[in-house]
Amino acid sequence: MRLSDRYIGRQVLVGTLFAILLLSTILVMGSLFQNLRMLIVELGAPLSIIGEFLVAALPFALIYTIPWAFLSAVLLVFGRMSSENELIGFRVAGMSLPRLSLPVFFLGALLSVGCLWLNLEVAPWAKATSKNIKMRAFAMDPRSMLSAAAEQDGLARFEESLKDVRAYIEKSDGSTMEGFHLFKVADPTDKEARDIYVHAMKAKAVIDKDKQQFRLHLYDAMFQTSDSTGKPQIVLAEESVPVVLPYETKPSKDDPATMSNSAIRDYIEELKEKQLRVVERVATLKQEIKGLESEGESKKPLLLEKQELLKKSLVVDWTAFIPNYEKEIHRRYASSFACLAFAFIGVPLGIKARRKDTSSGLILSLLIGVAYFICGMIGGKSHTGVQLAAWAPNVASVLLGLVLMRRARFR
Numbered sequence: 001m002r003l004s005d006r007y008i009g010r011q012v013l014v015g016t017l018f019a020i021l022l023l024s025t026i027l028v029m030g031s032l033f034q035n036l037r038m039l040i041v042e043l044g045a046p047l048s049i050i051g052e053f054l055v056a057a058l059p060f061a062l063i064y065t066i067p068w069a070f071l072s073a074v075l076l077v078f079g080r081m082s083s084e085n086e087l088i089g090f091r092v093a094g095m096s097l098p099r100l101s102l103p104v105f106f107l108g109a110l111l112s113v114g115c116l117w118l119n120l121e122v123a124p125w126a127k128a129t130s131k132n133i134k135m136r137a138f139a140m141d142p143r144s145m146l147s148a149a150a151e152q153d154g155l156a157r158f159e160e161s162l163k164d165v166r167a168y169i170e171k172s173d174g175s176t177m178e179g180f181h182l183f184k185v186a187d188p189t190d191k192e193a194r195d196i197y198v199h200a201m202k203a204k205a206v207i208d209k210d211k212q213q214f215r216l217h218l219y220d221a222m223f224q225t226s227d228s229t230g231k232p233q234i235v236l237a238e239e240s241v242p243v244v245l246p247y248e249t250k251p252s253k254d255d256p257a258t259m260s261n262s263a264i265r266d267y268i269e270e271l272k273e274k275q276l277r278v279v280e281r282v283a284t285l286k287q288e289i290k291g292l293e294s295e296g297e298s299k300k301p302l303l304l305e306k307q308e309l310l311k312k313s314l315v316v317d318w319t320a321f322i323p324n325y326e327k328e329i330h331r332r333y334a335s336s337f338a339c340l341a342f343a344f345i346g347v348p349l350g351i352k353a354r355r356k357d358t359s360s361g362l363i364l365s366l367l368i369g370v371a372y373f374i375c376g377m378i379g380g381k382s383h384t385g386v387q388l389a390a391w392a393p394n395v396a397s398v399l400l401g402l403v404l405m406r407r408a409r410f411r
Helices: 003-042 047-083 086-092 102-131 133-140 142-147 261-293 298-314 316-337 338-352 360-377 382-409
Strands: 166-173 177-184 196-208 211-224 232-246
Touching: 003 047, 003 102, 003 338, 047 086, 047 102, 047 133, 047 142, 047 360, 102 316, 102 338, 196 338, 261 298, 261 316, 316 338, 316 382, 338 360, 360 382
Parallel strands: none
Antiparallel strands: 166 177, 177 196, 196 211, 211 232
16 A cells, blocks of 8 residues: 555545534434434433434434535545645655555445445444334333323324323322323314223223233223214223334334344335235136126125225225335445445546635535435336336446546646
């Protein structure tokens, strides 16, 4: 390793580490302040939960800050070397620009490997942990969330299926709640749904760590609802457990960012199998409808029922969700190589920066980073479209970098 390699590599590495620290602090603290009210005021989360949230937010921030910081460091280092005529001295000594750039490419490759590990192993866990932070806080002290569940979102902050549930507590001594009121608001779009009101003289929120369940025990409880005619229906119970919910934190299949690549691929196969069953169901219904049409008016009610089922089945397309999951896999690999792609474009652009103007390098890195990640987030609706959207920023950066590097060599 030459002295020039250590000189350039050290400056780029130090600049990158400093920029990572600065940018990651801004992103993580911004995420914390955004969720601070929810964690402290609404959930009464202890410091351990807040610390866990910070730890979970850091890997996801590093995915973006590492490439951004590396690009900023390369632009600033080569911009300074160009403005102070150091590059001319290296060239006089017989060193070409590609040879001077070798430590930059080495660091870019090394950082890309680190980003790949973050994207594949750490980021899915961190995303799942941050999404389940509400559930973790609830498991530590369920009364704090029940006490705040009278607001508009009800218990949706714990479980989405409970978004129409409101809870009120008159008094709590820390272990037992007195004067417990629970309202289940009926869905206005469901004609069969009814409002439900529950009142209990005492209630206990129990967390079963062995079964990983939350159970709400009610004592001297009254359940009130109404039948289809609007007549009140009242049931009294000396003890009841109307709510039993699991609180085990599992990655949600609705969000591919919380799943590992293997889990995403398994779920894609599951979606394909579901669609295959839909296709088979459609073919069966078409045959049944054809047979019923030949049997005349006597089978018309059944025919109409089958036709309605066919219409509903034709609307279902599980494969339409597949591009969202394929996009996440390609995004993880493509964004991991952002540092290497930025190494191609950072060196020539740094040289072109105005003399003694460090702010231009920062602004340029900001614009390039924003454009890169926005282009990468634009997903296609087909397999080919997803690949193009994910990898196009890398390919464009490398090609543009090669063109600019060639021009810079002959300046």
